[in-house]
Amino acid sequence: MWPLVLEMIRMDRPHLTREELEPYWMPFTGNRQFKADPRMIVASEGVFLVDDSGRRVLDGLSGLWCCGVGHNRREIAEAVNAQLQTLDYAPAFQFGHPGAFALASRLKAITPVGLDYAFFTNSGSEAVDTALKMARAYWRLRGKSGKTRFIGRARGYHGVNYGGVSVGGIPANVEPFGPVLETALLSSTLLPENAFSRGIPAAGLELAEELIALIARFGADQIAAVIVEPVVGSGGVVPPPLGYLERLRAICDENEILLIFDEVITGLGRCGAMTAAEVFGVVPDIMTLAKQLTNGAIPMGAVMASAPIYEAFMNAGAPQHLLEFNHGYTYSGHPVGCAAALAVLDILEQEALPQRVAKEAMYFEDVLHELKGAPHLRDIRNFGFAGGLQLAPMEGDPTRRPFEVAMRMWHKGFYVRYGGDIIALGLPFIMERNEIDSLVTALGEVLDELD
Numbered sequence: 370m371w372p373l374v375l376e377m378i379r380m381d382r383p384h385l386t387r388e389e390l391e392p393y394w395m396p397f398t399g400n401r402q403f404k405a406d407p408r409m410i411v412a413s414e415g416v417f418l419v420d421d422s423g424r425r426v427l428d429g430l431s432g433l434w435c436c437g438v439g440h441n442r443r444e445i446a447e448a449v450n451a452q453l454q455t456l457d458y459a460p461a462f463q464f465g466h467p468g469a470f471a472l473a474s475r476l477k478a479i480t481p482v483g484l485d486y487a488f489f490t491n492s493g494s495e496a497v498d499t500a501l502k503m504a505r506a507y508w509r510l511r512g513k514s515g516k517t518r519f520i521g522r523a524r525g526y527h528g529v530n531y532g533g534v535s536v537g538g539i540p541a542n543v544e545p546f547g548p549v550l551e552t553a554l555l556s557s558t559l560l561p562e563n564a565f566s567r568g569i570p571a572a573g574l575e576l577a578e579e580l581i582a583l584i585a586r587f588g589a590d591q592i593a594a595v596i597v598e599p600v601v602g603s604g605g606v607v608p609p610p611l612g613y614l615e616r617l618r619a620i621c622d623e624n625e626i627l628l629i630f631d632e633v634i635t636g637l638g639r640c641g642a643m644t645a646a647e648v649f650g651v652v653p654d655i656m657t658l659a660k661q662l663t664n665g666a667i668p669m670g671a672v673m674a675s676a677p678i679y680e681a682f683m684n685a686g687a688p689q690h691l692l693e694f695n696h697g698y699t700y701s702g703h704p705v706g707c708a709a710a711l712a713v714l715d716i717l718e719q720e721a722l723p724q725r726v727a728k729e730a731m732y733f734e735d736v737l738h739e740l741k742g743a744p745h746l747r748d749i750r751n752f753g754f755a756g757g758l759q760l761a762p763m764e765g766d767p768t769r770r771p772f773e774v775a776m777r778m779w780h781k782g783f784y785v786r787y788g789g790d791i792i793a794l795g796l797p798f799i800m801e802r803n804e805i806d807s808l809v810t811a812l813g814e815v816l817d818e819l820d
């Protein structure tokens with residue numbers, strides 16, 4: 370099938386003209402640069418993307434951290450197709466369809482014990498804002514309506530909706546859009562002394578104590594929840610210091626503060642288990658999922674909530690016909706999204722892909738850390754099938770170098786992500802060792818070539 374796809378592309382798809390490119394306002398993209406030098410992706414298969422010249426490009430970020438089981442999986446396409454021909458849409462409010470219930474049960478089973486209820490959204494950003502609303506409403510129901518403040522963390526990324534940017538720790542994503550919710554940020558655990566750590570870094574546990582200081586400043590009776598990514602993704606691939614997440618959990622418990630894990634990137638295989646919560650043995654009160662949930666094929670997110678949270682809403686004492694949570698989306702639990710997600714969970718389980726990631730992560734780590742000593746490289750970080758290279762900033766233009774690296778990689782036939790001072794890698798869970806080798810070798814060559 371593969372050569373046929375390439376033939377079709379060559380024959381039927383001329384490059385778009387500048388005029389044809391113009392009307393699309395692209396997200397999180399340098400629109401002017403892209404339209405001057407387009408990188409058009411027209412097909413995909415397994416660990417490869419195909420551009421509009423029919424060139425195969427190795428996908429080093431699983432799309433945008435979402436296509437871990439590989440592109441164009443037949444099982445997902447068939448499940449989606451069958452669902453579309455059976456039930457394309459069912460009203461999400463006041464009616465149900467079997468797929469959403471089946472998916473909720475599957476997610477309950479694969480997330481840590483205690484996260485028993487699934488609320489569906491269409492993206493990670495919506496999952497985050499849903500989680501924040503859930504947390505505030507929960508405390509209100511418990512008679513503690515003063516608990517409204519959220520604590521996030523520097524370098525955190527929690528999507529782009531107003532709640533998410535309020536708790537996020539990437540200034541450029543919030544400054545143009547303020548004022549936002551009142552929040553406070555913990556410091557990032559990215560410490561110079563941890564540079565070139567393999568996996569979990571040794572230093573930084575004491576940074577969890579900042580939460581104690583924030584509680585002293587604002588009062589536990591004003592704080593609804595703490596939200597963190599167990600392993601920071603977009604903010605630079607930052608694994609947590611040894612013991613850090615456990616300590617956050619303990620402080621939250623002592624102070625009646627909810628702990629939210631944003632597992633939009635870390636969930637469903639990337640960390641070598643179904644969730645990062647499982648890897649670290651720390652169970653949050655609320656967990657967000659998206660991206661890998663449908664392998665990127667259909668937009669979908671989920672919020673997993675603990676039984677006490679769900680029960681607080683159910684036992685609020687209102688008549689049965691009234692809504693317990695005034696929140697939801699037209700496409701919450703969309704039948705096609707649920708069908709895709711169920712197919713993805715089957716693949717993850719049947720092919721034991723989280724286990725594969727756990728096993729191969731060591732190989733990836735070894736190969737990636739061989740880059741140590743390459744020009745411009747300030748740090749290498751990794752966890753599971755996620756890796757980050759931090760580059761020394763160019764004078765006067767600190768984000769230029771990662772951009773240059775990513776563009777040169779693209780022209781060599783490799784897709785990696787650039788942002789800030791970071792090159793990020795998020796390998797597909799099915800990537801073979803020789804493919805990892807070629808990706809990292811190409812990165813080494815590009816770093817050598819740079820000024």
Ligand code: PXG
Nearest residue numbers: 433492493494526527528603631633634786
């Ligand atoms: N939480 C986390 C932890 C994320 O990484 C979101 C929420 C928002 O998800 P949606 O589906 O609304 O985009 C994300 C998204 C990158 C990159 O290159 C990361 C994301 C999105 C796009 C690019 O690191 N993360």
